[in-house]
Amino acid sequence: MKKKVAIFASGTGSNFERIADDSRLKEIMDIELLVCDRPGAAVIKKAEDRGIKTFVFAARDYNSKEDYEKAIIEQVKDLDYIFLAGYMRIISPYFLENYKKTILNLHPSLLPKYKGKDAIAQAYNAGDKEIGISIHYVNEELDGGEVIEQTFLTVKENETLESVTNRIHGLEHELYPKVILELIKEAL
Numbered sequence: 001m002k003k004k005v006a007i008f009a010s011g012t013g014s015n016f017e018r019i020a021d022d023s024r025l026k027e028i029m030d031i032e033l034l035v036c037d038r039p040g041a042a043v044i045k046k047a048e049d050r051g052i053k054t055f056v057f058a059a060r061d062y063n064s065k066e067d068y069e070k071a072i073i074e075q076v077k078d079l080d081y082i083f084l085a086g087y088m089r090i091i092s093p094y095f096l097e098n099y100k101k102t103i104l105n106l107h108p109s110l111l112p113k114y115k116g117k118d119a120i121a122q123a124y125n126a127g128d129k130e131i132g133i134s135i136h137y138v139n140e141e142l143d144g145g146e147v148i149e150q151t152f153l154t155v156k157e158n159e160t161l162e163s164v165t166n167r168i169h170g171l172e173h174e175l176y177p178k179v180i181l182e183l184i185k186e187a188l
Helices: 014-020 042-049 065-076 093-098 119-125 161-187
Strands: 003-009 029-036 054-056 081-084 102-107 130-137 147-154
Touching: 003 014, 014 029, 014 042, 014 161, 029 042, 029 065, 042 054, 054 065, 065 093, 081 161, 102 161, 119 130, 119 161, 130 161, 147 161
Parallel strands: 003 029, 003 081, 029 054, 081 102
Antiparallel strands: 102 130, 130 147
């Protein structure tokens, strides 16, 4: 029986696309919902074009973080997994208490280094020669959950931040679907 998943995203949705269009994943899971916190984000149209239901919200329209997370929990309560793919909000302990199933995140650094925003730029500006990505479980600590898998690239001499960022996105597009596939196959 296929697993039911939600993807949370905030921006263009390039990782959303890679997951949604992966033929191996289509055989074992159904994306039931895209959750997006930015009305007008490009990822919304990408979901709609694929016939995927969306829940779009603006945090400012709610009295508190708990209020909008309650609304999200209502949408995802019957789903097996949540995959964060460029979702730029921190999942609160309240959310984690009320959604007991697996949540994965893709983070563009070799955790535990460079948690939070602008991780690629942080690594690049620090002069790191190896910059990479981590797929990890989500817990109460920002980018602090158990790392499932990591991969990296070697920064070329005189390479620009833009070039490194584009290559990092290439790593993301390969590794995230692979890790999701392995996780779901294990659970079937």
